[in-house]
Amino acid sequence: MAPRAYWKGTLKLSLVSCPVVLYPATTAAEKTRFHLINRETGNRLKQQMIDSETGDVVESDQKGRGYELRKGKYVEIEPEELEAVQIESNHTIDIESFVPSEEIDQRYLNHPYYIAPDGKAAVDAFAVIRDAMKDQDRVALAKIVLTNREHIIAIEPFGKGLLGTTLRFPYELRDEDQFFDDIKSPKITKDMVELAGHILHTKAAHFDPGKFKDEYETALKALVKRKASGKTIELPEPEERPSNVVSLMDALKQSLKGRGGKKAAAKSHARRATGRHRAAKKAHRSTARHRKAG
Numbered sequence: 364m365a366p367r368a369y370w371k372g373t374l375k376l377s378l379v380s381c382p383v384v385l386y387p388a389t390t391a392a393e394k395t396r397f398h399l400i401n402r403e404t405g406n407r408l409k410q411q412m413i414d415s416e417t418g419d420v421v422e423s424d425q426k427g428r429g430y431e432l433r434k435g436k437y438v439e440i441e442p443e444e445l446e447a448v449q450i451e452s453n454h455t456i457d458i459e460s461f462v463p464s465e466e467i468d469q470r471y472l473n474h475p476y477y478i479a480p481d482g483k484a485a486v487d488a489f490a491v492i493r494d495a496m497k498d499q500d501r502v503a504l505a506k507i508v509l510t511n512r513e514h515i516i517a518i519e520p521f522g523k524g525l526l527g528t529t530l531r532f533p534y535e536l537r538d539e540d541q542f543f544d545d546i547k548s549p550k551i552t553k554d555m556v557e558l559a560g561h562i563l564h565t566k567a568a569h570f571d572p573g574k575f576k577d578e579y580e581t582a583l584k585a586l587v588k589r590k591a592s593g594k595t596i597e598l599p600e601p602e603e604r605p606s607n608v609v610s611l612m613d614a615l616k617q618s619l620k621g622r623g624g625k626k627a628a629a630k631s632h633a634r635r636a637t638g639r640h641r642a643a644k645k646a647h648r649s650t651a652r653h654r655k656a657g
Contacts, residue, residue: 370509371481372454374492374518374525381488382481383456385527389475395583452508456516456527461501467517471530478518478525493520558615565619 368384399408412421428445429437480489496503496519503518507529514529590596 368481369476370454370507372456372507374478374489375455375457376492376495376503379488379492381485381492383478383485383489383525384481385476385478387474388477388526393580395580395587449511450508450513452511454508456505456507456518458503458505458518460504461496461499462504464500464502464519467502467530470536472517473514473529473531476516476527476529477521478527489525493525496520496525555612555615558612558619562615562618 366386369387370385372383372385373380374383400406401408412426413419414421427439427441429439431437480486505516505518507514507516507527509529515532516527516529518525518527520526586596
């Protein structure tokens with residue numbers, strides 16, 4: 364059974380349009396979740412809204428929305444006032460422009476969605492838009508209204524369908540300077556950089572998300588299973604933290620040895636030595652020819 368569509372509407376490229384559906388590309392359904400319970404009765408707890416000053420329980424008809432102007436001072440916003448500024452959803456993804464994918468800053472990427480044609484009649488127009496994007500090797504930028512909020516969405520071909528990723532607005536990003544300005548620029552020797560490069564070489568691989576294992580999730584499931592079967596949960600002994608007093612060069616050398624890097628370093632050293640030897644021979648031959656010519 365196909366999952367329920369999160370959004371239905373029309374994908375539009377100039378005068379070409381087709382009905383489409385959006386599905387969230389991610390899910391948290393498999394994550395282990397816990398509920399708050401009463402230890403004495405084992406019953407699940409219900410949350411209630413409490414007035415922060417009086418401590419009284421606030422009933423649903425007394426709840427409102429307020430924006431904090433200053434500490435403890437709120438301006439109340441009525442539901443109908445919110446409706447006045449809500450963007451009316453026209454259920455249309457109107458492509459406004461196409462940009463090179465490498466120009467999209469990764470920090471702007473937010474939530475991914477699968478976009479598929481809605482019905483057999485939409486397949487032809489959908490395929491035309493998808494394949495045209497493949498040929499141009501560009502990402503489409505469009506606007507979409509989701510949950511009463513307008514979003515910018517980046518759309519690109521993905522298999523037989525399209526992948527749409529909502530983008531954050533600039534005001535949602537923090538300026539990196541406030542985090543990086545205090546980072547010093549120490550003098551690092553060339554040998555250290557080369558050793559680190561060798562370590563990187565020994566760890567070279569291709570991106571394969573199938574190798575990602577959520578060890579904590581696995582441990583949580585095992586914990587719940589053991590506890591439910593009445594078994595005792597034994598707490599592990601805390602590990603001793605290693606000393607931080609270590610030479611950076613020694614750490615690099617040890618890392619290289621521990622990852623088969625000795626051979627890589629030896630090969631690299633051999634290549635450099637061979638290069639120097641060839642350069643010396645070339646210089647020797649050049650000198651000999653010069654002497655002979657003289």
